[in-house]
Every structure is written in C-alpha cells, then in structure tokens.
Amino acid sequence: MNANAFIAIDDVSKDFGTVRAVDRVAFGIARGEFFSLLGPSGCGKTTLLRMLAGFEFPTEGEIYIDGQAMASEPPENRPVNMVFQSYAIFPHLTVRKNIGYSLRRDRLSRVEFDRKVGRMLELIKLPGYEERKSHELSGGERQRVALARALIRRPKVLLLDEPLGALDKQLREQMQLELRDLQREVGITFVFVTHDQEEALTMSDRIAVMSKGRYLQIDTPTQLYEAPRSREVAAFIGSMNFFDARVEEVADGHARVAAGPLGHLRAATRAKRFSVGETVLAAVRPEKITISSRPPAPSDASGGTNFVKGVLDATAYLGDRSHHYIRLPGVDKPVAVSAQNLNPAEFDVESRKRDVWLNWSSEAVVLLRAT
Amino acid sequence: MSEPTAVSTGSGVAPMGTPLRWWRRLILRNEAVRGYTLLSPTLFLMTLALGAPVFFLFLVSFFTQDLLEISTDFSLENYMSFLGKENYQKLLWRSLKVSGFVTVLSVVLAYPMAYFIAFRVRKNKFAWLILITVPFWTSYLLRVFAWKIVLGHNGVINSGLTELGFIEEPLTFLLYNPFAVVLTLAHAWAAFAIMPIYVSLEKIDRSLLEAARDLGDGPAMRFWRVTLPLSMAGVVAASLLVFIPTVGDFVTPTMVGGPKGTLIGNLIQIQFGKANNWPLGAALSVISLIAITAVVCAFLWFTKRVRTQEL
Numbered sequence: 001m002n003a004n005a006f007i008a009i010d011d012v013s014k015d016f017g018t019v020r021a022v023d024r025v026a027f028g029i030a031r032g033e034f035f036s037l038l039g040p041s042g043c044g045k046t047t048l049l050r051m052l053a054g055f056e057f058p059t060e061g062e063i064y065i066d067g068q069a070m071a072s073e074p075p076e077n078r079p080v081n082m083v084f085q086s087y088a089i090f091p092h093l094t095v096r097k098n099i100g101y102s103l104r105r106d107r108l109s110r111v112e113f114d115r116k117v118g119r120m121l122e123l124i125k126l127p128g129y130e131e132r133k134s135h136e137l138s139g140g141e142r143q144r145v146a147l148a149r150a151l152i153r154r155p156k157v158l159l160l161d162e163p164l165g166a167l168d169k170q171l172r173e174q175m176q177l178e179l180r181d182l183q184r185e186v187g188i189t190f191v192f193v194t195h196d197q198e199e200a201l202t203m204s205d206r207i208a209v210m211s212k213g214r215y216l217q218i219d220t221p222t223q224l225y226e227a228p229r230s231r232e233v234a235a236f237i238g239s240m241n242f243f244d245a246r247v248e249e250v251a252d253g254h255a256r257v258a259a260g261p262l263g264h265l266r267a268a269t270r271a272k273r274f275s276v277g278e279t280v281l282a283a284v285r286p287e288k289i290t291i292s293s294r295p296p297a298p299s300d301a302s303g304g305t306n307f308v309k310g311v312l313d314a315t316a317y318l319g320d321r322s323h324h325y326i327r328l329p330g331v332d333k334p335v336a337v338s339a340q341n342l343n344p345a346e347f348d349v350e351s352r353k354r355d356v357w358l359n360w361s362s363e364a365v366v367l368l369r370a371t
Numbered sequence: 372m373s374e375p376t377a378v379s380t381g382s383g384v385a386p387m388g389t390p391l392r393w394w395r396r397l398i399l400r401n402e403a404v405r406g407y408t409l410l411s412p413t414l415f416l417m418t419l420a421l422g423a424p425v426f427f428l429f430l431v432s433f434f435t436q437d438l439l440e441i442s443t444d445f446s447l448e449n450y451m452s453f454l455g456k457e458n459y460q461k462l463l464w465r466s467l468k469v470s471g472f473v474t475v476l477s478v479v480l481a482y483p484m485a486y487f488i489a490f491r492v493r494k495n496k497f498a499w500l501i502l503i504t505v506p507f508w509t510s511y512l513l514r515v516f517a518w519k520i521v522l523g524h525n526g527v528i529n530s531g532l533t534e535l536g537f538i539e540e541p542l543t544f545l546l547y548n549p550f551a552v553v554l555t556l557a558h559a560w561a562a563f564a565i566m567p568i569y570v571s572l573e574k575i576d577r578s579l580l581e582a583a584r585d586l587g588d589g590p591a592m593r594f595w596r597v598t599l600p601l602s603m604a605g606v607v608a609a610s611l612l613v614f615i616p617t618v619g620d621f622v623t624p625t626m627v628g629g630p631k632g633t634l635i636g637n638l639i640q641i642q643f644g645k646a647n648n649w650p651l652g653a654a655l656s657v658i659s660l661i662a663i664t665a666v667v668c669a670f671l672w673f674t675k676r677v678r679t680q681e682l
Contacts, residue, residue: 053585054585055584055585076585076587076588080585081585081586082581082582082585084578084581086576088581088582090583090597091601092600092678092680102587104588149586150585150586153587
C-alpha cells in the first residue's frame with residue numbers, strides 16, 4: 001500500500017514477553033509531513049516511535065526510511081534523531097556542547113562548529129546561551145535545546161516523544177505553534193507522539209489514532225474530528241453524544257433514522273452507504289448543538305434541523321463557554337452541550353430542572369456503523 | 372522577613388514562654404539553625420578528635436627533640452632535616468607512587484563491578500552490594516597475612532608452580548617489594564571504591580545514554596562522553612577514599628614490603644615509637660599532609676576537565 005512512502009512501516013509487530021505492544025501495523029508517512037501518533041498510554045505509540053529510532057527492534061516486519069530498510073540498524077546508524085520526553089540534556093555539558101554533540105564525527109574546526117551551533121541557537125531563539133548549563137535553563141529552554149541538538153545534522157526524520165508534556169499550559173500552547181513553524185522552516189519530517197488530542201489536532205498534518213497496538217484511523221485533524229470512522233475514534237477525539245438508531249430512509253446524501261424515544265433524526269451520510277433497517281450510532285458533537293429556553297417556532301421545525309426537548313440537569317461554567325448536561329426522556333446518559341458564553345446569564349446554576357430545547361442540523365450528525 | 376499579615380495569630384505576639392518553646396520556635400522557623408543542629412554531633416567530634424590533634428601536630432612539628440626532653444622553642448630544624456635527607460624524600464615519593472598505583476588499580480578493578488551492578492543486575496542489587504562487603508568480615512591483618520602466604524617463598528604460587536614443573540627455584544620477586552604492597556593494598560581497598568562509583572552510576576538517567584546513541588555515539592564514545600563524566604564524582608570519591616589512607620599506611624609495608632617496600636608511614640611510626648622523636652614525626656606528618664593535598668588538588672583539577680569534557 002505504501003511502498004513509495006518516505007517512511008514505510010511494513011506489518012510491524014513488537015512483543016515484550018507475552019505482551020504484544022504493537023500488532024501488525026502498516027502505514028506510510030510522507031516526506032516533510034508533521035505526523036502524530038495519538039492514543040492513550042499503553043496503546044503502543046511510544047513503542048512504535050522507539051522502533052523508528054532504533055531503541056527497540058520489531059519482532060516482525062520491516063521499517064523503511066527513504067527507501068532503506070532500517071529495522072535491523074542500531075540508532076547510531078539511522079538518519080533520524082529524537083527529542084526525548086525528559087529532553088535528556090547532558091547535565092555535564094554546556095548548551096553549546098549539547099547542541100553540537102553529534103558534530104563530533106564531522107571533525108569540524110572550532111569556528112565552523114561554533115557557526116553551526118550559533119545558527120541553531122538563532123533558530124530556537126536562544127542566541128547567547130552557548131555557555132549555560134542545563135540546570136540554568138527553564139523547561140521551555142531545555143525543550144528548545146533538545147530540539148536544536150536533534151536538528152543540527154539535519155536528520156531525515158525528527159522523532160518527538162511527548163516533548164510538551166512537562167510544560168505548563170500557556171508555554172505548551174506557545175511551543176505548539178513554534179514547533180509547527182519550526183517544522184515548516186526546516187522542512188524535516190516530524191513524527192510526534194502524544195496522548196493530548198488537542199496538541200495533535202493543533203500541529204499535525206495527519207494523525208494516527210492508536211489503541212491496543214493497532215491504529216484505528218489515519219486522517220487529517222479535520223477529518224478525524226468531523227468524520228470519525230468508529231465510535232472509539234469519535235469518543236477519543238473531543239467528546240461526542242451517541243444515540244442508538246436504525247436507518248429508515250436514505251436519499252440525496254441524507255438519511256432519516258429512528259432514534260427510539262427521541263423520535264426521528266435527520267443525518268448526512270457523507271458518502272457512506274447505509275441500508276434501510278441497519279442499526280447505527282448517531283453521533284453529535286456538544287458544540288454543534290444549540291440550546292434554547294424557548295420552544296422552536298413552527299416555521300423552524302422543518303427541513304434539515306433536529307429538535308429535541310429535555311430537562312437541564314447540570315451546568316459547568318468554564319469562562320469562555322459553559323457545558324450543559326440535558327436529560328432526554330428515555331436516554332440513559334445526559335446529552336452534553338457546549339455553548340459559547342455570549343449571554344452567560346441565560347443558563348446558570350439556578351437554571352437546573354428547567355425545560356430546554358435542543359436543536360442541531362443534519363450536517364452535524366455523524367452516522368457510525370454499530371459494531 | 373515575613374510579610375505583615377492582616378490577621379494576627381496568637382503565637383506571633385505571645386511572650387517567649389519556656390525555653391523549650393523558644394527552642395522549638397527557633398528550630399521551626401530558621402533553616403540555618405536546623406542545619407547546624409543536624410551537623411552538631413559530627414562537628415563536635417571533628418573539632419575535638421580531628422581539628423585539635425592536627426593543630427597540636429602542627430605545633431609540635433616546630434619543636435625539637437633534645438634527647439629525652441622536648442624543646443618548645445620555635446624551630447624549622449625538622450623541616451630542614453627532611454629537605455636535607457634524600458632518603459626521607461625518596462620514601463615520601465615512593466609512598467605517593469605506591470598509593471597512586473593502588474588507587475588506579477582499585478578504581479580500575481572497582482569500576483566494572485560497580486558498572487555491572489548498576490546497569491546489568493536487575494534483581495537483588497542489594498544482595499550484590501552485601502556480597503561486596505564479605506571480604507571485610509575478616510580482619511585486615513588476616514587479609515594482609517593471607518597475601519604473605521600466597522606470595523611467599525614457599526607460598527601458594529611458588530609451590531604450585533614448582534609442583535607443576537614450570538619453575539625450579541621459587542620466584543623471589545613476589546614478596547617483600549613495592550609490588551607486593553600495591554597488590555595487597557589494592558585488594559584490601561578495591562571494595563571501598565565500588566560503593567561511591569556504583570552510587571554515581573546508578574544515578575545516571577538512562578535516557579542520556581539513549582540520547583548519546585541517537586546522536587551517533589557507539590559504545591566506547593558513549594562511555595567516554597557520557598557515562599564516565601557523569602560518574603566522575605564517584606570516581607573522585609573512590610580515589611580519595613583509597614589514596615589518602617594508603618599514603619600513610621604502615622601495616623602492609625611492614626608485613627609484605629620488605630626494605631624496598633618501606634613507606635613514609637613506617638618512618639613516621641618509628642619517630643613516634645622506637646626513635647622517640649615526636650617533633651620529627653609530626654613534621655613528617657605535616658609534610659605528607661601537604662603532599663597529599665597537592666596531589667589531590669591536581670587530581671581534582673584533572674577530573675573536572677574530564678567531567679566537563681574540556682580535554
């Protein structure tokens with residue numbers, strides 16, 4: 001499928017004793033791509049990354065980087081470099097020697113060495129930091145030094161093992177953008193491991209969502225979020241309301257489904273084929289639902305919009321937005337609605353037990369095959 | 372130091388009360404007092420049992436022995452006699468050399484052992500560490516004597532080699548020379564060197580070694596550029612632990628050193644014993660103290676350069 005990809009992971013499995021950490025994974029990564037491996041801890045994403053780096057060797061399968069079989073090469077012979085989770089800055093060396101660590105084999109003159117290190121320091125916006133030691137650096141600075149150290153010999157692939165996990169929220173958001181810019185600037189293929197879906201969505205060209213040693217879906221951030229292909233992916237990326245339903249009618253790229261106590265819902269089918277009578281899940285993102293304290297006007301209650309009446313169960317105020325949880329008759333789990341706080345006074349803690357009306361468009365519904 | 376707060380608590384304005392409360396207040400609020408309190412037993416013992424004697428040693432080294440009397444007039448005679456006698460200087464030089472060899476040998480023997488326990492042993496590290504101390508369960512003298520038996524004229528090596536027909540006459544270069552002293556001391560002290568090296572190796576973050584590998588270093592380069600510099604503190608501690616006490620040792624040279632293996636420790640011991648010349652003994656002690664300090668300083672300077680990779 002991907003023999004021509006820049007990085008080709010070809011039916012790779014990895015066993016640790018009797019535990020299968022990575023299970024027959026096969027996909028390709030394009031040259032210059034910012035590719036993320038996303039999944040909960042224990043899903044095999046870090047093992048896969050370490051196999052790309054050469055710290056682990058696949059039990060089965062082969063890894064090709066730029067056409068070269070790599071699965072049996074030690075890390076020191078691979079054209080890849082890694083940014084470690086803990087950054088692994090050498091504590092006994094200055095920033096200058098850390099960044100220039102891999103230049104030893106190039107046998108450069110001191111002037112040339114300093115010029116290269118200086119250029120990297122410019123790139124990571126830390127000029128003048130040559131003689132600092134790692135204990136004199138903040139978390140964000142260490143992270144940048146680790147990046148510069150890994151990039152200085154221009155590897156074909158840069159591997160990043162949750163490099164932003166140790167930073168506080170504001171710094172992390174800033175580094176996400178910087179990392180993205182840096183990747184565009186140097187044009188090197190980045191493979192990024194994270195368990196933070198927001199991080200993956202912000203930075204990646206494509207994301208592989210992993211679970212239990214396999215990948216569930218590989219897609220662009222928008223596709224993963226707007227058109228997840230399975231319940232697991234839909235639930236892992238963002239949050240999602242699910243309704244059991246049965247297909248009643250399919251026409252013009254739309255379906256009408258019967259969702260038990262909710263009555264009939266209209267949903268876009270997005271080029272997927274459904275047959276009448278099929279059991280499906282109708283999934284709706286919380287921010288795509290509009291909440292209102294007034295019943296819809298009769299003129300609204302037609303066309304592609306879905307209306308449901310419920311009772312407000314709880315409200316969580318998050319500042320920029322609020323999360324409302326609404327009980328619908330006959331549905332076990334309350335429906336989550338995320339609303340921008342344009343008018344924060346409309347629903348507050350006092351609004352509990354009030355009747356509310358929810359509506360969402362048919363385009364907001366994702367139909368998933370129930371498996 | 373603390374900011375005035377709007378809410379005043381009772382304890383803040385209460386009078387000092389009992390000394391116990393006063394002390395508790397002091398110790399809870401003042402970090403320096405806490406530190407010195409913790410140090411005080413050691414500090415007390417060091418002052419009494421180390422500081423004072425060294426001071427008196429220094430003082431006595433400027434006295435002179437006048438037959439049975441000690442003249443307390445200030446004099447540099449003892450120091451002059453060291454400078455004048457080549458034999459004394461030779462002994463000091465030999466002591467430093469022997470201890471240097473012992474130190475190098477101990478560290479070289481201890482390092483792989485410590486490395487093995489730190490990096491290769493996964494279970495029962497504690498048991499391995501206990502096993503290292505087993506040689507210390509017998510007396511030091513006994514261990515020195517054992518080497519005498521191994522290296523002696525009719526010793527294990529000589530009789531073994533004779534029995535096997537490799538040699539006709541017993542080898543005489545095994546015992547009663549500096550080589551025997553180095554061997555015996557290294558055997559006795561190598562175990563001491565393992566612990567500090569082990570501790571410093573154990574502390575090394577394994578991801579640093581992976582990073583070095585990722586950045587293109589093979590095993591030898593990884594060791595030279597990461598493992599060794601980061602375990603240098605342990606190597607330094609081990610070296611000092613072995614070097615300093617062995618310079619002054621006189622038991623081992625007495626038993627296995629012979630005339631060619633006599634060290635400065637023997638000379639000093641004689642001054643305080645048979646020769647009954649305490650001022651000279653004191654002066655020789657001070658001189659070896661200075662020599663050790665000089666060697667240690669040079670060593671620390673060198674190891675710092677290894678640690679920061681400035682070679």
